[in-house]
Amino acid sequence: MYPASFEYVAVDSAEEAIDSLAEHGDREVTLLAGGHSLLPMMKSGLASPEVVVDLGGVDALSGIERGDDATRINAMTEYAAVADDEGLWSDNPVVPEAAAAIGDVQVRNVGTVGGNVAHSDPAADLPAAMLAADATIHALGPDGEREIPAADFFQAMFTTALADGELLTAIDVPHLGSDDAAAYVKKASPSSGYALVGVAVVLETDGEEIADARVAANGAFDHAMALEPVEEELVGGSLDDESLPERAAGRATDDVESYLVLDDEQASSEYRAHLLEVYAERALETAIDRVGDGSNADG
Structure with missing residues (x-):
């Protein structure tokens, strides 16, 4: 199926993209990053933008920059670059592990981190990883730059804290300490590969x-969410307590109304609630097993 006709605008900088969004503000305008979410929606008729602003030529929005305390992933960086980054695997593996779980090689070589996070697809892999990583999202808009904690960024299905006319430019991923650990696991859809x-x-x-814990899920709800009851059960727990992962994972749906769990042709809400507990336990077991293996040393 072919998309409806639209005006195509290619830009060379983030500032030019912001100007284009403002210039076409009276029309339906959207940003094109890797295109793996937008283009299928346009072809199916789920999205019909009048103007498409292509970020593919903005070189400054690509690449990974390692700092002392955090690593910056620029918005147009491909999944494959994140999945293959040895520094990220050492400093906070939850993000590259989630990136490595996305689609196939072809998808990972083209799809972009910023596009994935800004799209806020409930079944995307990166949003939960950004929540668990305690990442900071950088946005640029007509009024300048601002920082948005990941905890405040994902608001609903395909809805984020980005304001009209704003562009996600980069994401900062904090480094973990030598005794800290992380993991991402998922049950993939057999048809799409989404979570x-x-x-x-x-x-x-x-x-x-465990002094602090951040646990987040995608695929189960209309947007990526922290599993606060699981986190509460973990804090103060002994790493030698073999029952802790199962006990904490059993609280994955605490305080969650049943209607909030997604129910569709892929899986019923009851099955998703079951999967949530199962995969929370697996992720916790994996992370606990990694404590002390030296993979998260600062610096």
Whole structure:
């Protein structure tokens, strides 16, 4: 199926993209990054923008920059670059592990991190990883730059904290300590590869006890969400407590009304709730097993 006709605008900088969004503000305008979400929606008629602003020529929005305390992933960086980045695997593996779980090689070589996060697809892999990583999203708009904590960014299905006329430019991923660990696991849809349920975990520990925990899920709800009851069960828990992952994962649907769990042709809400507990337990077991293996050393 062919998309409806539209005006195509190619830009060379983030500032030019912001100007284009403002210039066409009286029309339906959208940004094109990797295109793996937008183009299928346009072909199916689910999206019919009047103006498409292509970010493909903005070189400044690509690449990974490692700092002392965090690594910056620029918005147009492909999934494959993140999945293959040894520094990220060492400093906060939840993000490259989620990137490596996306689609296939062809998709990972073209799809972009910023496009994935800004799209806020409930079944996308990166949003939960960004929540667990405690990432910071950088946005540029007509009024300048601003920072948005990942915890405030994902608001509903295909809805984020980005304002009209704003562009996601980069994401900062904090580095973990040497006794900290992370993991991302998912149950993929056999037809699409998207997550029926995906769970991301970051554990901050002293090597014996969990001092802080961030656990988030995608695929189960209309947007990526933190699993706060699971986090509460984990904090203060002993890493030697073999029952802790199962006990904490069993709280994955606590305080969640049943109607909030997605129910579609891929999986019923009851099955997704079951998967959420199963994959939360697997993610926790994986993260706990990684504590002390030296993969998250700062610096």
